[in-house]
Amino acid sequence: MDQSPPGPPSIDVAEILRTRAGETTALHERYLNRQMVRVLGALGFDRTWVGAEGAHLIDDAGERYLDLLGGFGVYGLGRNPPAVRAQLERVLEAGTASLPQIGLTLLPGVLAEELIRRAPAPLDAVLLTNSGAESVEGAIKLARAATGRPRIVYCESAFHGLTLGALSVNGNAEFRDRFGPLLPGCDQIPFGDLDALRRELARDDVAAFLVEPVQGKGVHIPPPSFLPEAQELCRRHGTLFALDEVQTGLGRTGRFLALEHWGLEPDLLLLSKALSGGYVPVGAILASRRVFDGVFDTMERSVAHGSTFGQNDLAAAAALAALSELDDAGLVKRSRRLGDLLLELTRPLVVRHELVHEVRGMGLMWAIELGPPAGGGRRTWEFVERRQPGLLAQLLVVPLFRRHRILTQVAGHHLNVIKILPPLVISEDDLRAFVSALDQSLHRAAPLGRATAGLTLGMARRTLLGSRARSAAPPAETA
Ligand SMILES: Cc1ncc(COP(=O)(O)O)c(C=O)c1O
Known part of the structure; x- marks a missing residue:
């Protein structure tokens, strides 16, 4: 056997992580699911993730995002739990x-x-x-x-x-x-x-x-x-x-x-x-x-x-x-306590915002359901729903991500339901920050519900997709 000290491996994962982060999108585009690459780009969700800790994802600019999807529930203990x-x-x-x-x-x-x-x-x-x-x-x-x-x-x-x-x-x-x-x-x-x-x-x-x-x-x-x-x-x-x-x-x-x-x-x-x-x-x-x-x-x-x-x-x-x-770490009890808090903080949204029909949850499995507003807004809602079901839920998911750096997702195809599965280690401050960001996003979305139908659809598309990808269907939960 060769007794010389081992050199670096021919495929060196540590080196790859250090030097090739900028190629992430191109590699996925070339070898993996290129439709997902398109969708993420169209919605502005195309960050390059380079790290993660607890309830946060970290991008290549060092920005932290509050991850309320938790890898579809994989990260109950948070990311990279020591x-x-x-x-x-x-x-x-x-x-x-x-x-x-x-x-x-x-x-x-x-x-x-x-x-x-x-x-x-x-x-x-x-x-x-x-x-x-x-x-x-x-x-x-x-x-x-x-x-x-x-x-x-x-x-x-x-x-x-x-x-x-x-x-x-x-x-x-x-x-x-x-x-x-x-x-x-x-x-x-x-x-x-x-x-x-x-x-x-x-x-x-x-x-x-x-x-x-x-x-x-x-x-x-x-x-x-x-x-x-x-x-x-x-x-x-x-x-x-x-x-x-x-x-x-x-x-x-x-x-x-x-x-x-x-x-x-x-x-x-x-x-x-x-x-x-x-x-x-x-x-x-x-x-x-x-x-x-x-x-x-x-x-x-x-x-x-x-x-x-x-x-x-x-x-x-x-x-x-x-x-x-x-x-x-007492995480089951923590899930119960924070889940109760989340419902307490979000139930008033039903009264405050016409678009909110229900909030529901058990522990840290929580959702908010949007529905048609009363009066003239209802016709607008129905028009948009006929053209692109579930589009209005994206009116919250996209600004939550882009403006507030909070990752959430629509709870299924064609549903106006936004769901979160936060890591059970999430801090109370982060949970409160989410509720405040949601409240602000709902305020901003309200005029869309009252605008005329064509205008609403146009505004929604521009808000969500920009001019880059009119045909991209916003992604819903797949797992
Ligand atoms: C209730 C339930 N069962 C089964 C599955 C499938 O799990 P996997 O994606 O690991 O195959 C999921 C995934 O989301 C799920 O939520």
Whole structure:
């Protein structure tokens, strides 16, 4: 072996970060999703991000932006949380024997133990995955195999990911179009409609009812009795009650799991996003041993489901560190307290601004819904909505970003709902600054609602898109 001291690596990541930040857009334009590059440019969201810390992103000019999207909920602990990083560094130093595949390692076992310790009683077995969608795919397979039934029932507006199985239970046509045929046996009910669920389950052929406790698209909170009664209906008909807490889990709604708001005991529970500690993709399916053993029922079937990276040590370490930090820093309680404060500060906006129809939230999962103003403004609103649905919500998102350096996003295609998922470590001052910026942006948007329709549309387009990209559709949440 050559004994000379090692030179720099031929691809040196540290050097790349130091010298090539200015090429970011060009590289994406050339090799990645160039339509996204266009959209970001058209809206003026095309910053070059070079750093991140806590609830802030930092651009190449050194400007800090308050990140209220939190990577679609990945950054529950904030960006680059030191406590998680320290534990990851220790695992790297240890040089563990990750992924022997024909063999077992310790950290995934301890992670499963910690997850089960925090979950309600019927859940006592874990399957580790790499993402939210992979957790959903696994849940569909587990439910079908464990019950011997074909059908999955899900909700309108549901979002469970974009892989083909997850897409088959996605309640938003704009994501499904062009990708069919999707999985057979997947049927939709309105979110909150117990009669519709009762009708579907009565056929006794439904493997699972899959539902988000609070829907991410639009931040819809179900009627109080919906989830407990849905669970009861599932029990009665031998259907597995599957909760997708990929977004709502890990303190997001002010409880460790959103299911705690209703005392639910699901048969399947799906996690991902914030479980990663913001560093390493990871997901988990928690199931009852009865369901689990219904799938992995013989030695031959020990590999009935899984994936190459499912049990990797670094992901398990990130998840363990994330669970630890949630406890150690009291972030679940903090989410509840700041969530209550946010509602208290924003509810008056409904009275102060004609355009605001509702604010709603649970913990630090929060949304504001715009609607047509009273009087003449209503016709203007309807005209703009017909021409470009959801455009008016961008009247807030764009100035929040450009003027106030606050990153938010429209909560779904064609929705006039703006949603935030702030890191749970966000400071009270930052939260108050957001409310003040929102209030100012609403004041500025008000005259648009009262202008004549054509003028409003023109003003909105100029405000949002400038003259550069009239055809660019403003992006809505995609994950
Ligand atoms: C509730 C829910 N389930 C599943 C997913 C899919 O997760 P991923 O993007 O990691 O595949 C998401 C993503 O936003 C989600 O919000």
